Amino acid sequence: MLKVIDTTLRDGSHAVSHSFTAEQVRDISRVLDQAGVDIIEISHGDGLAGSSINYGFSKTNELELIKAASEVVKNAKIGVLLLPGIGTIADLDKAYDAGARVVRIATHVTEADVAIEHIKHAKEKGMFIVGFLMMIHMASPEKIVEQAKIFEENGVDYINLADSAGHLTQNEVKERIEAVKLSCNVPVGFHAHNNLGLAVANSITAIESGAKYIDATCCGLGAGAGNCQLEVLSAVLNRLNIENNLDFKKLLEASEKHVRPLLQRPQIIDAAALMLGYSGVYSSFLLHAKRAAEIYNLSVIDILEELGKRKMVGGQEDMIIDVAYHLANKKE
């Protein structure tokens, strides 16, 4: 049976600038649990300890949010994202104490080995562990397999491939999912971004190519143009007769009643979000780039294009200021 990870309260927190409150998390988690979601992921958008100047401060401490969710769910497990280099094993321990039982340990697509210590530690704690490769458009299927194997050798429960820039087309998703499925013995999952309008389509392609785990969010909330929209995914899965545990009606309730009222801006593909997908830029850069464009009186499109040329990876939000500074100086 297809497993669904809801990341509204993690990736989705980018879209609301990490402002979720404990009460909102409690409400959303309760309905998602009833709607048949398998894992509810909760952390700062950039993972545990992501609350910072560079990525934006959380309004409510993520540990409080994790605790709030774990108090209301009956079936779903509570998960967290951990990016080695930002969050640490100590942060993971605190999240575990707050109720997290799943950890997705994310690295850039070529850097899986920085996660080994964290995987070993999570294993000792008996957590369900996911090896999470980001920015998979930047590597060939062969390279992705090599990195996925590092995760597999160290004991992850499945491997998640993230199209963090929302840059991939369906054939590119297919070859990546199939390559990992063919070479690894653990299942593979997929995380989409909608910058090219392909999040749902790419997720379906991933499932048809053998993915057993899929990431989605209510209202498509997420960095850039957002993630795969959960209630739409549910509808399409049903239309395609792909077996799943999701309760479509409940998801409509979760999205319309609990999540949509929290949106601070429409979750759409505007020019800047499209530029992310087109140039292969990390989706989380969007709001930071828009802010820099305002401060430096520049076009956000120019900033994003330059970031793409510089091959910046996830987490390098500080380079948005660097790019804006240099573009502004050039203009003068």
Added chain:
Amino acid sequence: MGKIKVAIIGPGNIGTDLMYKIMKNDYLEMKMMVGIVESEGIKRAKSLGFKTSLNGVNDIINDDEIKIVFDATSAKAHLENAPILKAANKIVIDMTPAAIGSYVVPCVNLDELENENNFNMVTCGGQATVPIAYAIHKAAESEYTEIVSCIASKSAGPGTRANIDEFTETTAKALEIIGGAKKGKAIIILNPAEPPIIMTNTIYSIVKNPDYKKISEAVYKIVNQIQKYVPGYRLRTEPMLYENKVTVIIEVEGAGDFLPAYSGNLDIINAAAIEVAEKIAKERLGKL
């Protein structure tokens, strides 16, 4: 009077680059390279005419001529080496994150550590960012300082990769203890771009007294001081102040002694270690 003789434990990238830096130095003389197997680094040291040993610290403690020892192994190995070297009266410069001795960032606190016999070099990111953090704090009083270090994937060795938490935790601590911030946070990013990117670091600080002129002067002044031992250290932008948030972006190009120029991260920690050893050597030689 000649030079002060030194030994290096750990003939990896860091140890080998240190060896080349010592060969260029006016006050330090390379005496012995110590490893555990007949590695590339041991062969290289031998071919350059230096004594080598596969006998751990033992050959060092039996050699009275060796006064200063660089330990470029691992935190775990250093915990074993440190007491032995101390008992043998060697001054130790610890390149690992073991942090038995005091953190040292030469342009900030070297002069305060007169009687120390074990100097810990913090982290590469710490050497690159703590001086700026300190300068901002002195000028404006830091409530919170956060740094983002980005290094080329190729310059992150197996030690860094296996202990990435040590980097963030040690650097954050140094931002507080030496940098003066009430609270510190460190983030490290590995970027695999080809050709490799040179090390960049962003220092953010929330300050009490946002006086741009004072902050800017302090930052430029400390950059000049660092450039004396790391010529490839430079500001990428002018210091920026937005309300009470200071942002400084710097890059570090390595000297290319043994390691490629993009690995400014390895160069700066080694250059800082040499700076510490040189000061001790000058004192011993009566040249200070």
